[in-house]
Amino acid sequence: MVRSDARLTTMGAYGRILAGRQPRPIGVRTPVVRAREPLRGTVADPTGRFDRRAFWPLPHETVDVPGDRFTVLEEHSETTVTAVREWIDAARPVRGIRAAQGLHKVHREEERMSVQVVVVTGAASGIGRATAELFADRGARVVAVDVAREGLEKLSAIHGVVPLVGDVSTEETNTAMVDLAVREFGRLDAVVLNAGISGAGPLESPGAIDRFDRILAVNVRGTALGIRASLPALRAAGGGSIVATSSVSGLGGDPVTWAYNAAKAAVINLVRGAAIDYAVENIRVNAIAPGGTATAMTAGVLSHPTLGPAVTGRIPQRRWADPREQAEVIWFLTSPAASYVTGVTIPVDGGLSANNGILLPPAFPGDAPR
CATH class of the missing domain: 3.40.50.720 (NAD(P)-binding Rossmann-like Domain)
Structure with a gap:
């Protein structure tokens, strides 16, 4: 099943960033559209250019996630789930979180x-x-x-x-x-x-x-x-x-x-x-x-x-x-x-x-x- 949620909350939605190898939550600022069930998976960036510091390591924290190329791969199935489909332009960093670089525009x-x-x-x-x-x-x-x-x-x-x-x-x-x-x-x-x-x-x-x-x-x-x-x-x-x-x-x-x-x-x-x-x-x-x-x-x-x-x-x-x-x-x-x-x-x-x-x-x- 492919979810089309534009946004995910960190509550129950934990994942592992490939390059970081450490469990980190996935999510965006509130208001959010919660996933229908807890989502466990791997955040994968095909370009290999994201900045893993864009993800905050504390539970129940909400963070800004760039959409275009991020997918969440469920650990217990072959289903590829698109976690975020758009970049939230108006979002502001939370507690020093940096926007992932290299995923939006070259001039950034x-x-x-x-x-x-x-x-x-x-x-x-x-x-x-x-x-x-x-x-x-x-x-x-x-x-x-x-x-x-x-x-x-x-x-x-x-x-x-x-x-x-x-x-x-x-x-x-x-x-x-x-x-x-x-x-x-x-x-x-x-x-x-x-x-x-x-x-x-x-x-x-x-x-x-x-x-x-x-x-x-x-x-x-x-x-x-x-x-x-x-x-x-x-x-x-x-x-x-x-x-x-x-x-x-x-x-x-x-x-x-x-x-x-x-x-x-x-x-x-x-x-x-x-x-x-x-x-x-x-x-x-x-x-x-x-x-x-x-x-x-x-x-x-x-x-x-x-x-x-x-x-x-x-x-x-x-x-x-x-x-x-x-x-x-x-x-x-x-x-x-x-x-x-x-x-x-x-x-x-x-x-x-x-x-x-x-x-x-x-x-x-x-x-x-x-």
């Missing part, structure tokens, strides 16, 4: 993005700095994390940015950055795990393995610790987004870059595994794989008289990225526009990874033959 999601709370690691320079600045420019609240105190001091002058000096390879720093976001801004919506280092040199060189250990500690352990530390806060917020910075060097090999290749490849598979584990909780985990980007880390290559042009010549767009271009893709991955994107690594490389390397991409008209 965009409004939420303007005040989202994000942690960015490796924020003192390069892609991390560009990301922190972009989010702050768009009204977000940012916890900026780095070992470089001077770079963070410059960032802290930006409204909405709170700095934290720390080493992401330690559990203490990862715990502290999440705690700081929740303490300062009340919640956590997204985490950008961007901190990374390169180096190591030839595999047979003295100290190469020690340097390799440090690269793994920052690039891989730091990413794993960041995911682990952020999960409780993202879960409490009803879900969220984690974006890690890998590299095109994680998609293939480079000369004398074995340690960095290994570390960035590990990040890609770490992202895949975590995405599978936490998708059911509306926590998305993705990565970007930047190609040549003009940062302090790559300045030596870019300015080299022969190596710089050689690398640039292999990029189909024939230029290096600006860090802001990488930040824009990170922004997309944390946004509602990417609500069904998880477990992927997006190359942001001007077409570099599209070429198998046998032939160079076409030159600009008028360039000297290669």
